[in-house]
Amino acid sequence: MSEKDLAAAAAPGRLRRALPHSRRGRLSLISVLVLVLAGTALGTWAADTWPWPKDRYCWGAWQEDSGPGFLGDEALDDDGSRTGEQTAPTRERPTGRCDVTIAGEHKSSYDGDKVSTDQQVSVEYGPVPKAAEARLAMVHDGFLGGDMVPLPDGLPGTVNGRGGLLVLPESCDTQDGRPTVVTMHASGTYTSGPSYIRNDPADLGGARQAAELLVAAANRGMAAAGCAPDEPLRVSSPVYDLPGDRERVFSTSEDVCGIRGLHLGTEDIEYQTGVVTRDLQTCSVRNDRDGLPYLQLAMVAQPRLAAVFDGIAGERPAARGWRGTGTTGEKHAIVRADCAGRPTVFLMGASTDLGHLAAFANAATARLRCAPIAPKGAAR
């Protein structure tokens, strides 16, 4: 205490003695200081390394101005704002969530209408729901459509420019064996005047960038929940394949999804194939006017992704003569059977007509060189 006081008292004297005495000396010292400051400022400006910390979002996984549009300045109007809200998972309660919200408002220079944008990127961390319908709605409807592609580097999950899903390693499974997943979703609306409103989701910067955002959030989430693997998950490869175009259907008897014999008796639909590999196959049929799902089909054999559907395929065959086990719910059907040595899941959404699932599953198994799932005559 006393030493400190002494030092403080002595300081001004020492400082004065250290400073140059002449007027000219002081002047040159000051000008040198000014020059150094200016140089540093110029340098930091040029290298874009301002000393103020940048904002971080999603448990620290994402940094302001780090690449994707929604984290950059261009996402903000003059008086727009970007805010983050988050709940990190913990060991005791391994569910979490974070949202980045971008809001802006301005007067249109064209017609003076009030224009407002409201965009959001949400990440959810947690085990998949217990109930079959809820789980299928979340995973199949949300992330196994024909507009998604697999995550790069064989990571179990899917991605596109508006979001993605990643299944975490077994160390993050719940005690009853349900995998934990991280999902990301970009949404948003653009409103002009009293009546014009359209979808305007936040810009994730494309599927590759989205995959990086998703994996970064997953790594932070796992660390917070105490189940992170030794090596953090990483994306290094490019997104190699993108989904095919949406294909129009020109007659009621035309095949959809490239499945011989799968026709739906209507022309007002289009279909899109996302991925067709040994691990995963997705196809979505939509109403061509409103884009609403008409029939959603998926085959999942990638072990971690298939594990998401463990325990909801029932104990008995889906129908008489079907292989494996299966159930039909209100809006979904699921069949689980062995194919080429792997437990494989066949999913159908937006319809519960088992004839469609039979045509799809039997075509997929023919491609994968394993026994058909549905008996002859079940396909429609």
Place this chain on the structure above:
Amino acid sequence: MSSTADEPNRCEPPLSAEPEPLSERRLSRWHWRRLLRGRVRPLLAAGLAGVLLGAGGVAWQTQAGPFAPDELCWGALSRDDLALTFREPEDVKVVEAPVLRSGRSLDGPVGSCQLTNSDGDGWALTARVHQLDDRAGDDGMWADEFLSARLTPLGGGLLGMASDNRAWLAIPDGCLGRPSDFDGPTVVDIAQGRWITDMEPRTEQRDGMARMVVKLVNKVSADLGCAGTIADPVERLPKAAHYTRTEKPDALCGIKGLTLGKKRKPYHDPMITDGHGPVRTCDRDITGSQPKQRLMTVEDPRLAAIFVRMALKEGDQVRSAAGYGGLGPNLGVFQARCQTGATVFLVQANESGKAADVRTLFPRYVEAEAARLGCGPLKLRLPRQ
């Protein structure tokens, strides 16, 4: 540029002498030391330093002089990468055209790079970036050479293949976008030597070509501003393709039930694509670069796009419940929509007098291959003879 490069040489003596103490006080009037005394010296030193720095900076910026990286073909390859392809990698000379986005916005980027050394022009290696297009003949000679059964699919979901003298790999969809249903993919391909030859490819050289084409695609993608690096594919590759010497007359090209008759077996052994890939090709009797007989299934819809016109125009129309195609005297081609998307089946004879064989094999081949792809039943009704 050249004048600034000369400057350092001219000023070299003063620089090397500068640190020496001036011991001699009396110097003749025009002695250089006398001239450099006083205020001139620091100014000259500063000027020299500035010139050196400037010249160095320009050289560094433009990657000239000592800063030129010894990297070939758009900076993608080092001399070490050529060790499997050239006997004397140090002597390899390069002529390259940069990869540019085409003036016509609908086409993909274009570029080329040629490597030669004393082995002679016949062993020159040419790397190209181009979008496959049947209007440029890519359904003809390019398909003959680059979709040959000599090439091993690179696997791992990549749209590409490699042999010891040809390799190709598509630039990721995630980089240039997926081509439309009627456009081919933009690829980097490399070719060494004029012919693909009928020899069984050498595995080590095949690995070298596979590595090289991946490096080229990674560099071209990065230069196009795309993220991600494709990993080295070599570890997962099987041994290079070889002739099948155990073909049975009732399972031609290894396809059960495909036959020309119980006793008839072609004279030449087939070479069949090894591994799951964008194509399954069965070639016989390769002369130069062209097989005398080819049975090929193009399973990747992006690659199938370059055969669309062929399927629409070839010979007489073939009918079926799904798809379209044609049959001529030397070529049967059919396009159908399978689970992966557009798929093309092709039966081709490049010698005369084989029309009957083509006509016999074509529908059987299409039916068998469609079944293999989970795309059956696909029965063709051939035009009348």
